[in-house]
Amino acid sequence: EPEVTQTPSHQVTQMGQEVILRCVPISNHLYFYWYRQILGQKVEFLVSFYNNEISEKSEIFDDQFSVERPDGSNFTLKIRSTKLEDSAMYFCASNPDTDTQYFGPGTRLTVL
Amino acid sequence: AQSVTQLGSHVSVSEGALVLLRCNYSSSVPPYLFWYVQYPNQGLQLLLKYTSAATLVKGINGFEAEFKKSETSFHLTKPSAHMSDAAEYFCAVSLAQGAQKLVFGQGTRLTINP
Numbered sequence: 578e579p580e581v582t583q584t585p586s587h588q589v590t591q592m593g594q595e596v597i598l599r600c601v602p603i604s605n606h607l608y609f610y611w612y613r614q615i616l617g618q619k620v621e622f623l624v625s626f627y628n629n630e631i632s633e634k635s636e637i638f639d640d641q642f643s644v645e646r647p648d649g650s651n652f653t654l655k656i657r658s659t660k661l662e663d664s665a666m667y668f669c670a671s672n673p674d675t676d677t678q679y680f681g682p683g684t685r686l687t688v689l
Numbered sequence: 690a691q692s693v694t695q696l697g698s699h700v701s702v703s704e705g706a707l708v709l710l711r712c713n714y715s716s717s718v719p720p721y722l723f724w725y726v727q728y729p730n731q732g733l734q735l736l737l738k739y740t741s742a743a744t745l746v747k748g749i750n751g752f753e754a755e756f757k758k759s760e761t762s763f764h765l766t767k768p769s770a771h772m773s774d775a776a777e778y779f780c781a782v783s784l785a786q787g788a789q790k791l792v793f794g795q796g797t798r799l800t801i802n803p
Contacts, residue, residue, distance in 0.1 A: 581732075610790070620733070620779060622790040633790060668732060676721050676740045676783070678791060680733040 579603045581681035583669050589687045590659055598654045598684045600669030608672035609652045611644065613637070613665040620668065626652065659688045691716045691782045695794035703802045708767040710797045712780030715761065720782045722763040723791065724754055727777040736778075739763060750774070775801045
């Protein structure tokens with residue numbers, strides 16, 4: 578059964594550094610999302626992406642964040658200058674144009 | 690705007706007992722409702738969903754949920770808990786299909802006692 582995959586599973590970085598989190602959505606899915614979960618808190622929506630552009634973004638998704646689908650298979654989340662408060666589990670999800678989002682296993686980002 | 694409230698951040702039941710995890714939602718339009726489960730160190734797995742068809746929805750692993758519009762609730766139940774049900778459970782709401790974001794509740798950690 579096809580799955581959403583994410584790499585790396587764990588990323589450690591220094592404050593102020595740029596990080597890129599990578600996701601491979603399920604083939605033929607049309608909608609892509611990033612969510613994050615700070616330890617002990619709820620899962621929060623960051624951004625949705627369709628037809629090579631952002632459909633919606635949350636207040637969290639400020640100018641430090643960007644998304645890209647560079648090659649038709651990968652979907653990336655870039656954080657330009659990481660802050661301590663960016664430490665969280667980041668989940669990618671994809672949707673074939675139905676009501677169901679399929680989530681990847683997540684990337685745990687630790688900012689020191 | 691939509692929102693979800695899950696009553697009880699921790700629920701503990703004995704193996705074989707009824708599991709009841711509570712979820713109430715707020716939505717200005719008819720919602721789509723979901724329960725996801727997160728096992729330790731894993732991603733979110735869809736348990737079941739309500740999308741305006743039958744109000745009693747059956748999902749995987751013996752779980753079911755009933756949509757009650759009058760109570761704005763979508764509680765998750767399982768008649769008999771199994772040790773493998775220990776996990777974090779998230780209720781979520783969206784407006785419709787397509788690009789619509791999911792809005793999650795705080796989550797309920799379910800512990801099963803032997």
